[in-house]
Amino acid sequence: MSNMSSNTEFTQHLSNILSHSALSFAIGFGIRLGLFDALATFSQENPATAEALANKLKLKPNYVFDWLSAMACGGIIEVDSTGQNFWIPENRKETIAGSTDPLFLMNLHTGRLASGFEDVLKVFKKDGPQSYDMHKHAHGHGHGHQSYQDLNAAKHAALKKYFKSDYLAKLDMTEKLESGIDVLDVGCGTGMQILELAQLFPKSRFIGFDLSEGSIATALKEQVIKGLKNVEFFVMDAKEFKSEWADKFELVISFDSFHHHNHPERALKEVHRVLKPGGLFALVEMEGTTNAYKDKEKRGVLAAYTYSVGLYARKPEEDPNAETKGMWALWSVENASKMLEGAGFKDVKAEKVKFYELNVLFLARK
Numbered sequence: 001m002s003n004m005s006s007n008t009e010f011t012q013h014l015s016n017i018l019s020h021s022a023l024s025f026a027i028g029f030g031i032r033l034g035l036f037d038a039l040a041t042f043s044q045e046n047p048a049t050a051e052a053l054a055n056k057l058k059l060k061p062n063y064v065f066d067w068l069s070a071m072a073c074g075g076i077i078e079v080d081s082t083g084q085n086f087w088i089p090e091n092r093k094e095t096i097a098g099s100t101d102p103l104f105l106m107n108l109h110t111g112r113l114a115s116g117f118e119d120v121l122k123v124f125k126k127d128g129p130q131s132y133d134m135h136k137h138a139h140g141h142g143h144g145h146q147s148y149q150d151l152n153a154a155k156h157a158a159l160k161k162y163f164k165s166d167y168l169a170k171l172d173m174t175e176k177l178e179s180g181i182d183v184l185d186v187g188c189g190t191g192m193q194i195l196e197l198a199q200l201f202p203k204s205r206f207i208g209f210d211l212s213e214g215s216i217a218t219a220l221k222e223q224v225i226k227g228l229k230n231v232e233f234f235v236m237d238a239k240e241f242k243s244e245w246a247d248k249f250e251l252v253i254s255f256d257s258f259h260h261h262n263h264p265e266r267a268l269k270e271v272h273r274v275l276k277p278g279g280l281f282a283l284v285e286m287e288g289t290t291n292a293y294k295d296k297e298k299r300g301v302l303a304a305y306t307y308s309v310g311l312y313a314r315k316p317e318e319d320p321n322a323e324t325k326g327m328w329a330l331w332s333v334e335n336a337s338k339m340l341e342g343a344g345f346k347d348v349k350a351e352k353v354k355f356y357e358l359n360v361l362f363l364a365r366k
Ligand SMILES: C[S@@+](CC[C@H](N)C(=O)[O-])C[C@H]1O[C@@H](n2cnc3c(N)ncnc32)[C@H](O)[C@@H]1O
Pocket: 138, 139, 140, 155, 186, 187, 188, 189, 190, 191, 192, 209, 210, 211, 212, 215, 236, 237, 238, 239, 254, 255, 256, 257, 258, 260, 261, 262, 263
């Protein structure tokens, strides 16, 4: 950038990066400590002081004051001219208070990335450990269990908001699900989607499996809490499904799992094998490319988020037994459609989904 105005613009860009990254961490503190929820009980007419908020939550007033000031300067909440009185504007309360907005909740995840910083520095190096060894954590990211819970909370919130109106509407399987069919979830994690389906459609039968014992243990606990009898969970690797499942399922679903797989192409063939003829595979995946030019054009700065967070993820291609060449890259609409067709699927379609900004829903028929 050569002229003065673009230099000023670039300086502004740099200062935005710095402030927004710190602000995102601070938002995470607020969500976790219940500060936004407590602040939502105040208003412009009856604003909160740091002292009042700190007393309510048994926190230290000086910390609460700095936090409130950060939120006000960052345009999240409002402050009056004394700099002492704070409130959330009414039209923002729905997003901020109760902290159920997925995009807002993702700030918890950003904050947690800090704990993985030293590990990522190590895996970057040629003679450093492989991400696969470094990030033994079962779900595929290497930055601590709490981080996964945070991500899960954000996903759950999104799911609740859009499951029926967006996801189920796009599958167009509601009548069949109501009458009773067999459904499989590949890489179901803690089972949030399959449990939601099992609750909505008591006449259908659901199976979820995942490589991670810990995730399946959580899924089983949730199943007991919800008292659902129409779901089964297994610990299993997607490279080989049960032989007796051939032609069994009317619907196979998967959320955000295939980009972690060591053998994604084999798993796609297995999905095809276990579907009934005419059955539907609904695959939710990252919408990846490895073309930063295209990504930037399409998603703007949000594309930088995907690549940056990708640095913290386990790279399946580093597993010595893996048959894959990279995570996001495989799941570009173009490439994934070819892979699905290669596995025998027909009528492959890719649709944008509302429940997670960075995902795409592939619909494919056997
Ligand atoms: C990002 S999590 C998504 C979990 C869940 N579907 C959800 O949306 O919450 C990715 C999941 O894929 C699972 N996974 C990775 N490789 C797998 C494999 N080869 N077979 C089965 N599951 C696998 C991980 O254990 C993890 O639970």
